[in-house]
Amino acid sequence: MNNLKINSAFLVHKQYKKITFAAKYTKDxxxxxGINMKFIKKYFLFYQTYILLIxxxxxxxxxxxxxxxxxxxxxxxxxxDPGAIGSISREKxxxxxxxxxxxxxxxxxxxxxxxxxxRKTDKYLTLQERADIVNNNHASLFICxxxxxxxxxxxxxxxxxxxxxxxxxxxxxxxMRENSVILLEKDYKTKYKGFDPASVDSYIMFEFMQDxxxxxxxxxxxxxxxxxxSYSRRSDRGVRQAGFxxxxxxACPSVLVELGFISNPAEERFLASDRGQNEMATAIFNAxxxxxxxxDKMSGRPTTHVSKIEKPVxxxxxxxxxxLQNVINLPVENELVSESKLKNIEVVSLDNVFNKPVxxxxxxxxxxxxxxxxxxxxxxxxxxxxxxxxxxxYTIGSETxxxxxxxxxxxxxxxxxxxxIIVFVGTKxxxxxxxxxxxx
Numbered sequence: 001m002n003n004l005k006i007n008s009a010f011l012v013h014k015q016y017k018k019i020t021f022a023a024k025y026t027k028d029x030x031x032x033x034g035i036n037m038k039f040i041k042k043y044f045l046f047y048q049t050y051i052l053l054i055x056x057x058x059x060x061x062x063x064x065x066x067x068x069x070x071x072x073x074x075x076x077x078x079x080x081d082p083g084a085i086g087s088i089s090r091e092k093x094x095x096x097x098x099x100x101x102x103x104x105x106x107x108x109x110x111x112x113x114x115x116x117x118x119r120k121t122d123k124y125l126t127l128q129e130r131a132d133i134v135n136n137n138h139a140s141l142f143i144c145x146x147x148x149x150x151x152x153x154x155x156x157x158x159x160x161x162x163x164x165x166x167x168x169x170x171x172x173x174x175x176m177r178e179n180s181v182i183l184l185e186k187d188y189k190t191k192y193k194g195f196d197p198a199s200v201d202s203y204i205m206f207e208f209m210q211d212x213x214x215x216x217x218x219x220x221x222x223x224x225x226x227x228x229x230s231y232s233r234r235s236d237r238g239v240r241q242a243g244f245x246x247x248x249x250x251a252c253p254s255v256l257v258e259l260g261f262i263s264n265p266a267e268e269r270f271l272a273s274d275r276g277q278n279e280m281a282t283a284i285f286n287a288x289x290x291x292x293x294x295x296d297k298m299s300g301r302p303t304t305h306v307s308k309i310e311k312p313v314x315x316x317x318x319x320x321x322x323x324l325q326n327v328i329n330l331p332v333e334n335e336l337v338s339e340s341k342l343k344n345i346e347v348v349s350l351d352n353v354f355n356k357p358v359x360x361x362x363x364x365x366x367x368x369x370x371x372x373x374x375x376x377x378x379x380x381x382x383x384x385x386x387x388x389x390x391x392x393x394y395t396i397g398s399e400t401x402x403x404x405x406x407x408x409x410x411x412x413x414x415x416x417x418x419x420x421i422i423v424f425v426g427t428k429x430x431x432x433x434x435x436x437x438x439x440x
Contacts, residue, residue, distance in 0.1 A: 069292065070114040071106065072139040074246070075099040076146040076256075079124025081181050084149035086262035087417065088376075089272035091147040092122065097274075098259065099145050101281035106288060109306045113292070126185055128192070131249035141220070141291065142254040143284065144246060146178060147271060149263045153418070156264045157235030158228045158280075160221040161256040162214060163248055164241025165206045172203060174258065175242035182245065195245065206243035216253035220291045224257060227283035231311060234260065234280075257284065265418045266391070269366050282309050357423050357435035358398055359405035360384075363416045365391040378415040388429075395422065402436060 075096040077083035083091030096119070103115045116137045118130045134142045148159070166172035179197035182188045189196065196202045211217070221239040228234040237258075247254045259280050260267040270276035286308040296303045363383070369392060370376055370385075377383055377394075385394045397408040405421055412419050423435040 068112060068114045069140045069295065070116060070137050071141045071143065071288070072116045072118065072134045072137060073099045073103050074118040074130050074142065074144040076144060076178065077181065078119050078122055081124055081184060084147060084262045086268040086272070087265065089262060089268060091149070091262055094147045094259065094262070094271050094277065095145045096122065097277045098281045101278055102143070102284050105281065105285040105309070110292070110304060112304055127179070127182060127246045128249060130246050134250040134252060134254075139250070139252045140295065142247075142250045142252055144254070144256040146256060146258050148174065148258040148261045149177070150261055151263070153263050153265065155261050156267045157237040158225070158232070158260050159237035159240055159258045160224045161240050161242050161244060161247075161258065162217040162221055163206070163211050163244060163254065164214070166203060166242040171240050171242040172200070175203065175244055178256070179243075179245050192245065197245070203243045206248070213253045217255055220253060220287065221255050223287040223290050224255065224284055227286045228280070231283040231286060232279045266365055269364065273367065275367060285309060356400050357425050357430070357438055358400060359402060359421055359423050359435070360395040361397045361405065361409050361412060361419050362422045363394045363396060363412065363419050365393040367391060370394070380412065380415070
């Protein structure tokens with residue numbers, strides 16, 4: 001492409017020299033012949049201008065085609081702004097890990113793409129500084145990575161936002177939380193032109209805002225959500241719109257991804273794990289492959305042939321009749337496990353071979369097999385686990401008396417606030433309510 005630019009410029013310059021040379025000697029010839037030069041000068045001036053204009057258009061088009069596709073990756077929060085905080089992780093760390101994984105995938109597969117990071121370390125950036133990085137690099141695409149949180153630990157799933165008016169309280173709540181980092185800055189009302197992230201009235205501005213990149217942003221968001229479902233097996237919360245300042249100030253197609261809920265114990269463990277972070281980054285990368293291919297086609301660029309990353313051969317599929325709600329780490333006193341699911345439960349190291357209900361405390365669930373002295377147990381000993389829904393669910397205690405297991409639960413609550421009671425009769429898992437009925 002560089003050679004093409006040089007050659008085209010050289011040809012235009014060469015043609016211009018020829019015309020100038022011809023004009024000079026033609027002028028002398030016409031002067032000798034006594035021909036009026038007024039009209040001849042106008043003709044040559046017009047022709048010279050025409051050639052220069054054509055050369056300028058050619059050079060501009062070539063430069064436009066040669067401009068590298070630039071994607072800016074933004075790991076939300078950082079430094080003294082941790083974002084949402086879970087029981088075992090912080091949002092800023094999850095965001096950064098996913099961004100670094102995603103950036104590495106793009107850099108490895110696309111030599112024609114420039115990857116710019118708003119941060120590659122644990123540092124604080126204002127929302128405006130992030131937007132400035134996007135605009136100063138003339139970004140072709142902006143991907144902002146965040147992790148969601150809710151007051152309810154039952155909320156779960158991934159969603160992708162574009163700029164727009166929040167048409168629901170839930171969307172507005174997310175925008176307010178992500179924009180609230182502005183409050184950490186001095187004189188934020190002046191810097192952000194009176195925008196108050198805590199005031200509902202400030203978000204009315206987004207109702208009248210025209211965003212020329214909205215169609216591409218929505219298209220990209222839709223592709224991301226499809227990949228979250230098909231590759232990462234996440235629950236789809238859909239494409240949403242809300243008033244995010246960092247998207248508002250970025251002059252390119254822009255999306256803000258909420259990977260999942262750090263407030264949901266099971267989803268937090270997934271997002272805090274290397275595997276979970278890599279799966280979410282891969283899903284976004286696969287969406288990027290589709291977006292870049294479409295962008296190249298629309299702009300007349302040569303298409304870079306990059307394939308999506310396929311699922312590993314040993315990729316764990318969830319049970320066909322299983323939803324995330326069935327495996328999240330929440331109290332399930334009123335839930336009976338169906339016979340179809342019981343066939344898929346493997347009980348490991350449990351002594352529940354008699355017919356009396358045996359109560360245990362479920363501490364947490366994970367995809368990993370942990371050693372007895374693992375730091376995840378926070379000093380607890382004699383832990384066991386059983387496998388359900390592709391997750392290893394770790395427990396402590398083994399009591400036939402409900403009052404005794406309740407004491408165990410109270411003892412571990414300081415270390416595991418989400419711990420709850422589960423019951424087995426033999427290898428069959430039943431509800432606490434049913435167990436209490438049996439022992440009456």
